[in-house]
Amino acid sequence: MTISGTTAAEIAGSVRDQVSSGELAPRAVLPPVRTLAAELGVNRNTVALAYRRLVEAGVAETRGRGGTVIAAVPQLAREGVGAGGASTDLASGNPDPELLPDILAVVRRGRYRRPLYGVPAVDPGLAEWASADFAEDIEQPFRTLVAHGAVDATERLLNAHLARGDLVAIEDPCFLASIGTLRLNGYRSVPVRVDGAGMRPDALRAALEDGARAVVCTPRAHNPTGASLTEERAADLRAILAGHPQVLVIEDDHFSAVSARPYHRITPPTTARWALVRSLSKFLGPDLRLALLAADPETTARLEARLSAGTTWVSHLLQHISRELLLDPAVHELHERARETYTHRSGLLVGQLHAQGIEVPHRPDGLNVWVELDVDGRSVADALGQRGWAVRPGHVFVPDGSAHRGAVRVTTSTITEPQAEAFAAELTSVVADLRAAGA
Structure with missing residues (x-):
């Protein structure tokens, strides 16, 4: 490579030109700051600033002693990865299709008029429903919007207030898409440990003291653990956040309509910038x-x-369909059935695991059960896969991908009682084998 320039802008521009032309490939290591400064006859601070601008622009990334390298497209784990062949799928994280309403049946219902450019961005009927729904939980002044799903909403919210390189406090373990959103947009994550009552106050306090400028929290049916905030825990988190009014607070209440737990708000009145996001994916499709x-x-x-x-x-059209479904009494009844069914199915697995001596410390809400183990989660997932059971290893849900997690996530949205019993027995056998092998 031949990097040129005498100012930080020129040096950074030279690198970017070579990246665009393909002369510098992803993962190529840039010269050490001292070396390049000597070659160009400039101050080391000038090169350091150029490299910092490249990192801020997402062109490069720093790897400590590994130096500064050209950034590659991140390889991200994604949700919806399930079983192949004849394996029993307990990995996908998907809702039960039988507990979702028939979308096509309502397409022609109601008064849908083909809109043209310039009409209000939000369907008035949907906005009215949403405002009434949010007003039950929010006492502060607010306005409502519609986004292309919870991930899109979270990404837009972060991008509206943050800059590349900013710190964002996220749960540990955490929703896969949150990890991907932060990495793709150049934000740095500060892991906040989660227990059965949600985010731990001491961990959130530490993240804020480290300089986190935003917090993304799942108030209930946390994916992957199934944890939900208790009223007491939410109050503790509110008290901590009250001392940091400049921090953006995003609550991702993705399971709202079918959650078995009440919503407890963590956003204090002192917070200037905040959002409560409620996706429709888990209960409408x-x-x-x-x-x-x-x-x-x-x-x-x-x-x-x-x-x-x-x-x-x-x-x-999607807003029209959503409005018709949300106003349909039959869909409300389906949501009640879904809530009871998901609670029952996760309970089936927890009960069978307890019978085998594997403890799940809290009763999960949502589609998944998080099983902490004293052996490597990847080895457990591999061994179960060989026996015809697909689960997700816990390490993929950890913000720090290098960290080890002795856990697996099991999706219980469609599990049956015989499957729960058979799986618990297989998991017990796999864990015993790995313990014996010292894994």
Whole structure:
């Protein structure tokens, strides 16, 4: 490589030109700061600033003693990865299709009129429903918007207030898409440990003291652990956040309509920038790609600039379908059945695990059960796969990908009683074999 320039801007531009032309490939190591400064006859601080600008732009990344390297497209784990062949799928994280309403049945229901450019970005009927729903839980002034799913909403919220390199406090373990969102947008994550009552206050306090500028929290049915905030824990987190009013607080209440736990708010009145996001994917269908969000007026205004009717609004047809489903009494009954069914099915597995001597310390809510083990989770997942059971190893849900987790996530949304009994026995056998082998 031949890097040129005498200013930080020129040096960074030279590197970017070579990346664009393909002369510098992903993972190529840039010269040490001292070496390049000597070659170019400039101060070391000039090269250091150029490298910092490359990192901030997402062109390069620092690897400590490994130096500064050209960034590659991150290889991210994703949700929805399930079993292949004849394996029993307890890995996908998906809802039970039988507990989702028939979307096509409502397409022609109601008064859908084909909109053109310039109409309001949010369907008035859906906005009215959402505002009433959010008003039950939010006492602060807010406005509502519609985004292309919870991941899109979270990404837009972070991008509206943060810059590349900013620290974001996220749960540990955490939702796969949150890890991907932070990495793809150049944010740094600060892991906040989670127990059966949700985010741990001491861990959140430490993350904020480390300089986190945003917090992303799942108030109930946490994926992957199934934990939900208790009223006491939410109060503790609110008290901590009250001392950091400048921090953006995002609550991802993805399981709202079918959760077996009440919503407890962590956003204190002193927080200036906040949002409560409620995806419709888990109870109306993932393919709707739609989430409702309530946020403070300034945040809403920033999001509206990119979700306006003239550019990237969410399809009014999808909004129409969602509104009709949310207003349908039959769908409400389906949600009640889904809530009871998911609770029953996760309980089946927890009960069978307890019978085998494997403890799950809290009763999970949602689609998954998190099983902590004293052996390597990857080895457990591999061994179970060979026996015809697909689960996800715990390490993929950890913000720090190098960290080890002796855990597996088991999706229970469609599990039957015979499957729960057979799986618990197989898991017990696998763990015993790995213990004997010293794994």
